[in-house]
Amino acid sequence: MKIIVCVKQVPDTSGKVAVNPDGTLNRASMATITNPDDLNAVEAALTLKEQTGAEVVVVSMGPPPAEGMLREVMARGVDRAVLVSGREFGGSDTYATSQILAAAINKIGVEKEDIVMCGRQAIDGDTAQVGPQIAEKLGLPQVSYAADIKKDGDTLTIKRMLEDGYMTIKVKTPCLVTCIKELNEPRYMSVNGIFECYSKPYEVFDYNTLKDDPLIDPSTIGLKGSPTNIFKSFTPPQKGVGMMLEGADKATCEKLAGILAAKHLI
Amino acid sequence: MEEFNGGVWVFCEQRQGKMMPTSFELISEGRKLADELGSKLYGILLGHNIEGIAKELGGYGADGVYVCDHPLLENYTTDGYTKVICDVIHEYKPEVMLIGATNIGRDLGPRCAARLHTGLCADCTHLDIDVPKYKEFLRSASTLAPAMIDSIPEDDRNLKMTRPAFGGHLMATIICPRFRPAMATVRPGVMKKNAFDQAKADACEIIKPNFSLTEADMETQVTEVVKAAKKLVDLIGADVVVSVGRGISKDVEGGIKLAEELAEVLGGVVGASRAVVDSGWMSADHQVGQTGKTVHPKIYVALGISGAIQHKAGMQDSECIIAVNKNENAPIFEIADYGICGDLFKVAPMLIEAIKAAKAAK
Numbered sequence: 001m002k003i004i005v006c007v008k009q010v011p012d013t014s015g016k017v018a019v020n021p022d023g024t025l026n027r028a029s030m031a032t033i034t035n036p037d038d039l040n041a042v043e044a045a046l047t048l049k050e051q052t053g054a055e056v057v058v059v060s061m062g063p064p065p066a067e068g069m070l071r072e073v074m075a076r077g078v079d080r081a082v083l084v085s086g087r088e089f090g091g092s093d094t095y096a097t098s099q100i101l102a103a104a105i106n107k108i109g110v111e112k113e114d115i116v117m118c119g120r121q122a123i124d125g126d127t128a129q130v131g132p133q134i135a136e137k138l139g140l141p142q143v144s145y146a147a148d149i150k151k152d153g154d155t156l157t158i159k160r161m162l163e164d165g166y167m168t169i170k171v172k173t174p175c176l177v178t179c180i181k182e183l184n185e186p187r188y189m190s191v192n193g194i195f196e197c198y199s200k201p202y203e204v205f206d207y208n209t210l211k212d213d214p215l216i217d218p219s220t221i222g223l224k225g226s227p228t229n230i231f232k233s234f235t236p237p238q239k240g241v242g243m244m245l246e247g248a249d250k251a252t253c254e255k256l257a258g259i260l261a262a263k264h265l266i
Numbered sequence: 267m268e269e270f271n272g273g274v275w276v277f278c279e280q281r282q283g284k285m286m287p288t289s290f291e292l293i294s295e296g297r298k299l300a301d302e303l304g305s306k307l308y309g310i311l312l313g314h315n316i317e318g319i320a321k322e323l324g325g326y327g328a329d330g331v332y333v334c335d336h337p338l339l340e341n342y343t344t345d346g347y348t349k350v351i352c353d354v355i356h357e358y359k360p361e362v363m364l365i366g367a368t369n370i371g372r373d374l375g376p377r378c379a380a381r382l383h384t385g386l387c388a389d390c391t392h393l394d395i396d397v398p399k400y401k402e403f404l405r406s407a408s409t410l411a412p413a414m415i416d417s418i419p420e421d422d423r424n425l426k427m428t429r430p431a432f433g434g435h436l437m438a439t440i441i442c443p444r445f446r447p448a449m450a451t452v453r454p455g456v457m458k459k460n461a462f463d464q465a466k467a468d469a470c471e472i473i474k475p476n477f478s479l480t481e482a483d484m485e486t487q488v489t490e491v492v493k494a495a496k497k498l499v500d501l502i503g504a505d506v507v508v509s510v511g512r513g514i515s516k517d518v519e520g521g522i523k524l525a526e527e528l529a530e531v532l533g534g535v536v537g538a539s540r541a542v543v544d545s546g547w548m549s550a551d552h553q554v555g556q557t558g559k560t561v562h563p564k565i566y567v568a569l570g571i572s573g574a575i576q577h578k579a580g581m582q583d584s585e586c587i588i589a590v591n592k593n594e595n596a597p598i599f600e601i602a603d604y605g606i607c608g609d610l611f612k613v614a615p616m617l618i619e620a621i622k623a624a625k626a627a628k
Contacts, residue, residue: 005452007480014595046454094386094388095380095385126387126388126389126556127376127389129375129376129379130376132344132375132380133379133380136376137380141485142344143486144369144372144373154332160369161366161369162281162370162385163369163551164493164551165491167342167492167517168492169343171486227379227385227445228385228440228442229440230439231424231441232438234404234408234409234410234439235409235437237407242599242604242605243604244594244599244606244607245602245604245606247608248607248608251617252606252613252616253606253616253619256606256619257624259626260443260565260624261624261627261628263586265564265586266532
């Protein structure tokens with residue numbers, strides 16, 4: 001049995017986000033991290049590995065420097081990593097990205113007992129689309145927003161979160177699951193793991209590796225194969241600096257209440 | 267899908283036979299888009315024994331509702347809903363499809379877009395068809411140079427889907443020029459609801475499209491649906507939100523109590539930053555921000571919240587933001603309309619008294 005986990009390297013948006021004067025993002029100024037929800041997916045896979053002895057494979061699409069992130073993930077206990085990288089893949093929207101990742105997962109092979117896992121969403125794009133789109137391309141059932149996963153033979157029982165509660169869903173493998181932070185607490189890398197991660201299998205799939213897959217076609221991958229395009233990008237105007245009220249005493253509070261009353265806000 | 271003629275469609279989400287509020291928001295926004303496009307607006311409603319709630323959508327602007335009623339559609343499942351929606355879309359070929367960005371909508375949207383081979387823009391906060399209207403929006407909501415805005419060609423008839431990225435620091439307008447329907451999931455709470463019109467609700471056409479669905483189509487099985495025991499905190503609909511952040515750490519219970527009192531005198535509800543939710547001080551349904559709820563109340567009070575971009579993304583469109591924080595350099599003051607630099611445990615009680623007094627004086 002095999003668990004394939006899709007991970008993404010993302011800029012750390014928890015720090016200060018810098019925007020260039022032309023309105024594009026200054027990515028160079030931000031550190032990169034493994035997308036947080038993806039670490040929950042990796043942890044879920046490693047937990048299942050401990051219970052079932054499954055092989056855990058991570059897949060990422062990105063530029064060659066993403067190798068560092070993949071090695072880190074392997075240092076947590078993942079067995080094997082695949083980086084999908086190629087100029088032809090650049091500029092892909094979620095549709096094209098899922099097309100390419102699905103082809104890469106096909107190449108790795110999904111068998112009857114296997115599970116594909118993703119994070120719910122990446123913190124840079126925030127779309128939460130790639131997981132379900134991969135599931136559709138692979139013809140697998142999907143369960144998103146997983147907060148608990150139990151495996152019994154070829155059936156997974158998943159607690160799927162809703163805004164106002166949850167659903168319990170039963171699904172047979174192979175299937176795709178997207179994970180949220182409520183699922184688990186990702187483990188740290190171990191010192192041994194860091195030593196070992198450099199001797200674990202690491203492969204790069206480029207355009208030539210995947211080009212025979214029916215999902216890979218110039219009309220369905222990269223910038224040209226993306227159904228959506230950016231029409232305009234811009235920065236919102238900074239809200240005018242508000243009024244700082246001097247002092248933190250009774251008079252200040254009364255002044256504020258007075259302003260709110262005068263503006264008919266209260 | 268090159269040809270299309272079915273106008274603007276809205277996926278109308280219901281849970282346990284009750285319409286989700288976002289369905290009314292999207293129908294209201296869809297009305298505007300259908301008018302700009304010169305086409306009709308339809309809702310599509312899936313479920314079991316739900317025909318009774320369909321006509322209400324007409325009251326917010328729907329010309330008609332496609333009702334797909336089937337026992338297997340009683341609870342949301344990705345497989346059942348995707349199959350029925352895609353079959354019906356293939357038959358009627360709408361030009362635009364809107365879906366609320368709820369946990370369910372964000373599961374359904376990408377699955378449908380992948381099957382239909384079309385584009386989907388996630389979590390939109392602004393939609394336009396007309397270029398003049400879009401330009402007007404850019405003039406008020408962007409820092410783009412006027413010449414750049416003027417140079418946009420007027421004959422573009424694509425749905426222009428605008429969404430925040432990177433916690434609202436960057437906005438992107440996305441189009442889907444080559445495929446139909448152009449699909450968007452729309453953030454709940456962002457679009458304004460039209461006034462309900464009973465006459466329009468009565469006139470709303472109910473259409474029952476043909477579709478097939480069998481047990482064999484269902485690969486996932488819902489064994490239980492559990493509603494949270496507590497009432498869902500209605501942050502999105504609230505006029506006033508008083509939120510607390512890490513600043514309450516020295517007296518968590520006292521801090522929450524102060525926020526509740528302040529919310530009560532202002533007639534609002536209590537929200538929280540992610541730090542508060544992650545610390546287990548309040549439940550996740552109180553969370554405001556990028557991974558929580560997006561709110562735009564008349565008054566937003568931030569007590570002891572530093573104002574990380576993830577938090578700001580969920581509340582920066584509030585009409586009036588009041589921030590109380592000990593640190594005068596806290597980023598929350600960059601967007602606050604009124605800021606008080608001080609200890610929330612001292613300031614909040616005085617503020618409660620002052621507001622009570624001001625209200626009594628009116």
